Amino acid sequence: MVEASVLPLEAPSPAHICPFDQACSYLEQAAKELQLDPGLLAVLSHPRKVVTVSVPVKLDSGEVQVLAGHRVQHSDVLGPYKGGIRYHPAVTLREVSALAMLMTWKCALLGIPYGGAKGGIALDPTRYSTGELERITRRYTSELIKDIGPEVDIPAPDMGTSAREMAWIMDTYSVNVGHAVPGVVTGKPISIGGSRGREQATGRGVMIVVREALAARGQSLVGARIAIQGFGNVGSAAALLLHEAGAKIIAVSTGSGGLFSEKGLDIPALKNYAAANRKQISGFAQGTPITNTELLTLPCDVLIPAALENQITEENAHQVQASIVAEAANAPVTLMAHKELEARGVTVLPDILTNAGGVVVSYLEWVQGLSYLFWDEQRVNREMEALMVNAYQQVIKQSQKRQVPLRLAAYTLGVGRIAQALSDRGLYP
Numbered sequence: 515m516v517e518a519s520v521l522p523l524e525a526p527s528p529a530h531i532c533p534f535d536q537a538c539s540y541l542e543q544a545a546k547e548l549q550l551d552p553g554l555l556a557v558l559s560h561p562r563k564v565v566t567v568s569v570p571v572k573l574d575s576g577e578v579q580v581l582a583g584h585r586v587q588h589s590d591v592l593g594p595y596k597g598g599i600r601y602h603p604a605v606t607l608r609e610v611s612a613l614a615m616l617m618t619w620k621c622a623l624l625g626i627p628y629g630g631a632k633g634g635i636a637l638d639p640t641r642y643s644t645g646e647l648e649r650i651t652r653r654y655t656s657e658l659i660k661d662i663g664p665e666v667d668i669p670a671p672d673m674g675t676s677a678r679e680m681a682w683i684m685d686t687y688s689v690n691v692g693h694a695v696p697g698v699v700t701g702k703p704i705s706i707g708g709s710r711g712r713e714q715a716t717g718r719g720v721m722i723v724v725r726e727a728l729a730a731r732g733q734s735l736v737g738a739r740i741a742i743q744g745f746g747n748v749g750s751a752a753a754l755l756l757h758e759a760g761a762k763i764i765a766v767s768t769g770s771g772g773l774f775s776e777k778g779l780d781i782p783a784l785k786n787y788a789a790a791n792r793k794q795i796s797g798f799a800q801g802t803p804i805t806n807t808e809l810l811t812l813p814c815d816v817l818i819p820a821a822l823e824n825q826i827t828e829e830n831a832h833q834v835q836a837s838i839v840a841e842a843a844n845a846p847v848t849l850m851a852h853k854e855l856e857a858r859g860v861t862v863l864p865d866i867l868t869n870a871g872g873v874v875v876s877y878l879e880w881v882q883g884l885s886y887l888f889w890d891e892q893r894v895n896r897e898m899e900a901l902m903v904n905a906y907q908q909v910i911k912q913s914q915k916r917q918v919p920l921r922l923a924a925y926t927l928g929v930g931r932i933a934q935a936l937s938d939r940g941l942y943p
Contacts, residue, residue, distance in 0.1 A: 622932050677703045752818060
């Protein structure tokens with residue numbers, strides 16, 4: 515286990531694209547706006563616990579490989595830790611630490627009684643068989659068995675993981691404690707206690723926030739021109755829901771490139787095509803091929819980065835032609851790029867608000883699991899929409915009250931609530 519106050523050294527990243535540095539910078543800005551006590555800021559700047567474990571796995575070839583698995587628990591001042599588990603080659607401890615911190619502010623902003631956590635393993639899941647991924651997931655879970663639980667830390671799917679991995683985690687945990695514990699994870703299959711509406715939850719939250727932001731400008735989703743970078747679970751769900759609401763999805767992309775259509779893409783047909791072609795969209799009959807870089811600079815009403823962090827930087831921010839940038843991914847806009855966009859009058863809908871639909875429905879799943887009383891999808895969507903709209907309205911009011919951008923408004927709300935709770939609870943000597 516690593517000391518919480520010191521992160522292991524890694525290859526340094528430029529300050530303007532390091533997710534952890536950016537997360538700390540946003541925290542410092544919020545603390546300054548809130549005039550927080552320096553001691554409180556020091557506590558909030560460090561994760562409470564950082565765990566790194568070895569994950570040995572026997573591959574199908576018989577070779578033994580040892581992977582490094584991380585779990586960062588930032589704060590549990592409001593309740594159990596909550597956060598996804600990411601399988602991606604670019605996973606680093608600093609990235610996971612940044613995402614854990616963001617989850618803390620996100621839960622506080624939405625009024626959810628959770629703290630922030632994040633986990634991950636640096637691997638490319640497409641290079642492993644199903645059996646290998648199961649063995650990796652189960653061993654990773656067993657190594658963290660004392661650090662997770664329905665009242666301690668509740669993992670969920672993230673990039674590279676899904677309901678399948680959550681089922682393996684639940685089963686591994688349940689076998690170790692001797693009875694079924696559906697509340698140990700969220701985002702699991704409905705057959706073992708998952709919630710209806712969870713699969714589209716993050717994308718639905720994006721749609722709701724975009725809808726509210728357009729309405730504030732006197733615009734409707736109907737006919738709105740929208741470009742979406744990323745056509746994974748979040749991007750494809752947002753695209754489908756926005757399409758069904760009448761928006762014109764003029765471009766989407768995956769890691770290997772994208773498609774553009776001035777008339778709007780047939781999103782249901784594209785989703786079916788991607789499902790039949792290993793999530794790839796190249797070769798789809800409709801649309802002109804474009805690069806991810808080109809997609810970010812298309813003239814449109816709304817640009818939705820729904821892929822990785824650091825996609826809009828100071829190098830390309832001046833080329834963005836959207837009126838609204840909705841951060842469906844975590845930290846897709848760098849600190850300097852955000853300043854550039856705001857200076858040009860572009861509305862940036864911050865990630866801790868825009869992509870919060872997933873954790874909201876995870877919370878609703880957890881509540882259903884603890885009570886053993888499950889709801890229909892309409893109720894889940896209704897409960898989630900109420901929380902998302904309320905949070906959006908609070909951010910708008912805070913922005914107007916303090917005369918600050920939406921991101922800083924969202925951070926002052928989230929950070930302020932954690933700071934108040936920490937102050938009320940006091941510091942254990």
